[in-house]
Amino acid sequence: MDEVKVVVAHSERTTLRVGDVFLKVDADQARIDVEVEVMALAPVPTPEVLWRRPPVLAIAAVPGTALGRLGEPSTASPAAWAAAGAAVRRLHDAPLPPWPGRAGRSVEELAADLDRECEWLVTNGVLPADLVTRNRQAAEVALRPWTSVFTHGDLQIAHVFVEDDEITGIIDWSEGGRGDALFDLATLTLGHEEHLGDVVAGYGTDVDLAVIRAWWSVRGLLGVRWLIEHGFDPFAPGCEVDVLRSRP
Template sequence: MRCAGVVVPAILAGVDEVQIVVAHSERATLRVGDIFLKVDSNQANLEVEVEAMALAPVPTPRILWHNPPALALAAVPGTALGVLGKPSPASPAAWAAAGAAIRQLHEAPLPPWPGRRVDDVRTRLDTECEWLITNAVLPEALVIRNREIAETALRPYTPAFTHGDLQITHVFTENEALTAIIDWSEAGQDDPLWDLATLTLGHEDRLPHLLAGYGQDVDHEVIRAWWSLRSLSAARWLLEHGFDPNTPGCEFDVLRARM
């Protein structure tokens, strides 16, 4: 079998249905039976994902094959903690189990590749805020207030092994135990509170449950700052790739909640 120039092993033969999980100009993820096929325009993303999963001390998907620019992963057991914009159906114990696993990741040895620089994050944030105001995407006062809050996150920190894109749909549990964390292409050395903020974005009521497993020695103001920063920085990308940050419970509501 061949797909967009990619040689596809016979393990995919005979499958009746292909489900598009996500697709945009940069990457696509397809579900083919019990296999997830990821195709990325940037091969470095898949290389990071493969290496990060090998290093991470938490459950990750099983790699079936890696044939650039595609990566095939086995489906993981359990269900995601939830989706952005809807209440999480997972129990407090399931959130605590996720917190304990994330703490284990953050205490693991650092991956060998470097992480983001605070100055680069600040520059991108300012660029995105200017775009939001210039194009009247959001009220200027809303952007300015959240930019002020976001500054709290832009401080010196001790880097940890982070997932980097720990969205609520990327953490799976079953019977109140963590079964897998998926999508590791943005893993690296970064602020551990970035992971905690990403997971609880739009689910602020779940932060106490997450910290019950992770541990309480975190600065809640920094997590709130990351909520603002992520929502401001991601808005343009989401809009340009067919996602709506103005959906109830999503990024724009997160920004409005800070006012």
């Protein structure tokens, strides 16, 4: 029998790997439903769904290696990063799915969420007030009207797999749906600003870099508490808190 490896485990979801099969155990069946439907609609390489027996979803591993990891230098080539940008563009150009995704919260909802998290971060002494204030002000640039596109919603570099500078698979689609294109591009380049130009070149159209950088502040401010409460470390070198510190 192949070794069972715990890929990620927290109160919302546990993912196990057994050989070339990933088993996702999710407390929220609606999230699994969305993941399966989004993968079927997305015009980019996605994992093969092997079977579903609630609360478990079994999917096949995709070939290649992850584009990188947050907090670690990426060994992927500029061409691989550009290929990721091109794949994201194909996704964004696809017909809209019928539901909003993580990247589709309204401006009002985002502003309220940011204000709540900023207050929590300062009140509990998690981050210095000046750091929180600076990033909350920077985040304001992202809080503008946008035209919704088909978004992944959690496009971390660890979710994008490449081989020979080609995209072989994009995984973890539970946050997929309608949303802001620049949210996806910001998530993909979070903590890897040096590759933003490669991604935009592959994406193939003008984008507002100021909005992408503003989304980095949004993701950091909204993510710190969740990461802490779910057993992750946003203070690890190169991760969310360092991204917040790097904002001017």
